Amino acid sequence: MSSPRPSRSGRGHRDARGVRVLVTGASGTFGRAVGARLxxxxxxxxxxxxxxxxxxxxEVLACDITDDASVTATVAEAIGRMGGLDVLINNxxxxxxxxxxxxxGGEARRQLEINLLGxxxxxxxxxxxxxxxxxRVVMMSSRMAVMQLxxxxxxxxxxRALVAYADALRLEIGTHVGVTCVYPSAVRSPIHDSTAAAGLSLEGVSRYEPLEGVVDTVLRAALGRRVRRDLATTRRGAVELFLARHLPSVTDRIVARTLAGRIRGxxxxxAELAAGLTERHRSAS
Known part of the structure; x- marks a missing residue:
């Protein structure tokens, strides 16, 4: 990464001036906010x-990250335009x-293809x-990598597979490249639209957090003076991350209790996808 100069942020960040950054999903909610801040x-x-x-x-280049040729050509173009690369944000x-x-089905394959393989x-x-x-590489993971809904x-x-990939990557290139996973919870954005349309809204299941906190955490991962392995985006998220890793039965019970209450309500x-789930819960009560 470019030689650090004294930070202007007051938060222990390196100076961002001149740092060359590539952000995927740059036209989406998170990507636009991160790009604008940097x-x-x-x-x-x-x-x-x-x-x-x-x-x-x-500047955003058109790229299909599910296509090998598109990625190879467009990444090479981006790196060439910037004269190198200091930070990749897989958003x-x-x-x-x-x-x-x-x-x-197709929906599951689409998510795995983009979120992991992309x-x-x-x-x-x-x-x-x-x-x-x-x-540095920053992986935009999710609280759901450790605490499934x-x-x-x-x-x-x-x-969760993205985190496993990051762990393997860290072992292979960690002598030269820092690899950090960021774990936001739910942020209001169009990513939830298809779930809500299927009658499976997250309202009442996840507590929404502000976008600015997620952006702050991504910047901490990208520019912090010390490379961090994992970063939650809120204090509550840090507690959830700890519990899910060290006391998974506790988080299972929390999610199960919340789910049961939602079904009773x-x-x-x-919701067609939830038909079996609701039937089993009601027959068990």
Whole structure:
């Protein structure tokens, strides 16, 4: 990474000026916010997105991260334009309903392809440049990587697998590149739209957190003076992360109790994917 200068943030960050950053999913809610913040601090930010928007705060190149050739060519173009790479932020991700009791269909495959394999492809295309700069990789994971919610099996599986990939990557290139996983909880964004449309809203199951806190944490991972392995985005998230890793039976009971209350309240009535779940809960009571 570029030689650090005294931080202007007062939070122990390196100076962002001149730092070369690549952000995937750069036209989405998280990507736009991260890109705008880093650019405002003086970083040279390039984004990748399947559908760049006309009002993106940074330059965004069209890229399909599910396509090997698209990733190889577009990442090379981005790195060439910036003259190297110091930080990769694997932010691109999609969500949607998927019941664990049902066979995986197109929705499950889509989430695994984008959330896990897309990040893997982009990282592989960036590895040489990151090793050369002794840079960093930031993986946008999720609280659901460690604390699963029902009826979202594909998303949780993809994010847990992303953490496993990050762990393997850290062992392979950690002598030269810092690798950090960030664990936000729920933030209001279009990623939840398909779940809500299926009658499986997160309202009452997850506590929403502010976008700014997620952006702050991503910057801490990308620019902090010390490389952190894992970073929660709130104090509550840090507690959940600790409990899920060290006392998983406790978090299982918390989620199960919340779920049972939602079912008793009729939250999933009429939701096809939840039909088996609600029937089993009601017959067991």
């Amino acid at each position: 650019s405002g601090l003086g970083a040279h930010v390039t984004g990748l997105d399947l559908a760049p928007g006309p009002e993106d705060p940074v 691109a991700g999609v969500g949607g309903p998927a019941a664990a009791e049902l066979a995986p 990040a893997w492809r982009v990282t592989a295309a960036c590895t040489d440049a990151l090793v050369a700069s002794r840079g 029902p009826l979202a099996a594909a998303y949780g599986a993809s994010k 009729g939250a999933f009535d009429g």
